[in-house]
Amino acid sequence: MCLSIPSKVVKIDKEKATAVVDTMGVQREVGIDFIENEVKIGDYVLIHIGFAMNIISEEEALASIETYKEILALMDEEQKRQAILDGNNCSG
Amino acid sequence: MRLELKNLYDDFRDPDTIKALAKLIYNEAKGLQKPVNIMEVCGGHTHTIMKYGLKQLLPESIRFIHGPGCPVCIMPKERIDHATILARQPDVILVTLGDMIKVPGSRGSLQQARSEGADVRFVYSPLDALKIAKENPDKTVIFFAIGFETTTPMTAALIDRAEKLGVKNLLYHINHVTVPEVMRELIDSRDEHIDSYNNRIDAFIGPSHVSVIAGAKIYKEFPKRYGRPVVVSGFEPVDVMEGVWMLVRQFVQNRCALEIQYRRSVTMEGNLTAQKQIEKIFEKRGLFKWRGLGNIPHSALKLREAYAHLDAERVYADILPVEEIEDHKLCICGDILRGMAEPTECQVFGTACTPSKPLGSCMVSSEGACAAYYKYGDLLK
Ligand code: SF4
Ligand code: SF4
Numbered sequence: 001m002c003l004s005i006p007s008k009v010v011k012i013d014k015e016k017a018t019a020v021v022d023t024m025g026v027q028r029e030v031g032i033d034f035i036e037n038e039v040k041i042g043d044y045v046l047i048h049i050g051f052a053m054n055i056i057s058e059e060e061a062l063a064s065i066e067t068y069k070e071i072l073a074l075m076d077e078e079q080k081r082q083a084i085l086d087g088n089n090c091s092g
Numbered sequence: 093m094r095l096e097l098k099n100l101y102d103d104f105r106d107p108d109t110i111k112a113l114a115k116l117i118y119n120e121a122k123g124l125q126k127p128v129n130i131m132e133v134c135g136g137h138t139h140t141i142m143k144y145g146l147k148q149l150l151p152e153s154i155r156f157i158h159g160p161g162c163p164v165c166i167m168p169k170e171r172i173d174h175a176t177i178l179a180r181q182p183d184v185i186l187v188t189l190g191d192m193i194k195v196p197g198s199r200g201s202l203q204q205a206r207s208e209g210a211d212v213r214f215v216y217s218p219l220d221a222l223k224i225a226k227e228n229p230d231k232t233v234i235f236f237a238i239g240f241e242t243t244t245p246m247t248a249a250l251i252d253r254a255e256k257l258g259v260k261n262l263l264y265h266i267n268h269v270t271v272p273e274v275m276r277e278l279i280d281s282r283d284e285h286i287d288s289y290n291n292r293i294d295a296f297i298g299p300s301h302v303s304v305i306a307g308a309k310i311y312k313e314f315p316k317r318y319g320r321p322v323v324v325s326g327f328e329p330v331d332v333m334e335g336v337w338m339l340v341r342q343f344v345q346n347r348c349a350l351e352i353q354y355r356r357s358v359t360m361e362g363n364l365t366a367q368k369q370i371e372k373i374f375e376k377r378g379l380f381k382w383r384g385l386g387n388i389p390h391s392a393l394k395l396r397e398a399y400a401h402l403d404a405e406r407v408y409a410d411i412l413p414v415e416e417i418e419d420h421k422l423c424i425c426g427d428i429l430r431g432m433a434e435p436t437e438c439q440v441f442g443t444a445c446t447p448s449k450p451l452g453s454c455m456v457s458s459e460g461a462c463a464a465y466y467k468y469g470d471l472l473k
Contacts, residue, residue, distance in 0.1 A: 031219055033249045034366045046304065046357060049189060049239075050217020051246050053366075054304045054357050 009043045104328035113333035114149040123344035127153040134299035135161030135459025136327045142468035144329040157431035158461035160274050163239045164191040165453040165460040168383040169417045172197030175236045179210040187221040188236035190214040195456045198417050218250040225262040234404045236265045241306040244268045245366035248373040263404040266394055271302050272310050273391035292431040295339045298324040300354035307362025308352050315348045326354040383453035384425035423452030428461050435462040
């Protein structure tokens with residue numbers, strides 16, 4: 001029940017403390033009681049049971065993705081292949 | 093590069109990245125002096141571990157212990173009975189979140205109450221309760237509130253909004269529980285047969301969503317007082333793998349710290365606005381019973397005195413039973429939650445107890461350990 005999906009903010013109503021967000025093409029209204037002041041159109045937020053919980057830090061998200069890419073790059077082809085094969089073996 | 097949704101999905105579920113991380117963990121784990129038992133506190137992690145077969149990707153020296161899981165699964169029968177009794181009152185509409193639908197109490201589930209004519213409504217957001225209350229001024233709407241730290245501010249926001257709008261026909265039955273107290277209980281708990289559960293858990297993976305709200309700081313005591321490192325991790329498979337890697341590194345480097353893997357959303361402090369809102373409306377309960385684990389002190393919240401008139405537990409005190417109800421005697425959920433047993437060790441796993449007819453808490457919600465094993469069990473063969 002906590003599996004939050006990142007959604008993009010498309011409209012903000014400060015009065016009502018709500019925003020319209022787009023989650024993979026589906027639009028809905030959510031409460032922004034907890035992030036009222038900072039949220040901007042175009043931000044990515046985590047939605048949990050009808051409320052935006054948090055703005056996802058683009059910088060951090062991209063940084064983690066970069067880290068993972070670096071980990072992969074660190075391995076030579078053989079290691080990479082081995083890692084993938086090992087994985088396949090294990091999950092049957 | 094502007095952040096795109098696609099990155100958030102694909103990159104954090106990328107099989108190659110998962111396997112590369114597994115490799116790193118393998119290498120790192122060679123430096124371990126002894127096996128490490130990692131408890132994932134939250135069922136969301138259990139689900140990811142089972143769904144993506146992460147268990148099978150890790151060396152034998154790293155074991156997962158499945159934690160208390162989900163606010164839905166740990167809901168004791170007594171509280172569900174409250175919900176079904178309230179739902180059956182004339183002129184009452186009982187509103188709760190979707191996951192509560194099939195959890196059985198001693199008098200059936202909310203789903204059953206509804207099929208017998210009770211007005212029970214399952215919503216995706218607590219704010220829907222407000223709408224229902226406004227549309228039904230001649231009825232009493234009772235919001236059966238559930239969840240860890242993650243969902244508590246949403247209930248608080250609902251109460252606050254209803255008060256500001258002067259909505260009078262909305263009451264609350266509060267079942268919000270807190271994570272650090274149950275973790276403490278799991279470390280401290282003793283059993284007459286086994287001297288202590290204590291040394292079963294070496295480290296914790298903390299759920300990111302709880303800490304988005306409450307901050308990573310709620311786990312400070314575990315490395316400090318209990319010598320158990322904690323890494324707060326996200327729910328994507330790559331997040332969980334990185335979290336495990338971070339923990340293994342701590343053991344190899346002989347460190348014991350609180351760290352955040354899910355830096356894209358979690359800070360040490362958490363969401364202060366939400367915390368203030370919770371403070372305003374709620375206070376700690378003395379005792380709260382967890383299904384499978386029993387009574388745990390200060391592990392849940394209740395409404396503050398100023399909101400007592402909105403508390404369905406008080407308003408309906410004369411019809412709500414207070415006696416304790418025993419868990420099913422074959423069910424070993426308590427042992428599973430304490431890291432003493434695996435779901436498959438239960439005699440009735442998959443036979444008398446299945447997700448459609450759950451006997452115990454671990455089978456109840458799709459995020460419970462038994463339910464995850466039932467659903468993804470083939471992967472283990
Ligand atoms: S509902 Fe939330 S707390 Fe419970 S298992 Fe799912 S993610 Fe974890
Ligand atoms: S299989 Fe069912 S009865 Fe057995 S421990 Fe799990 S929930 Fe309890």
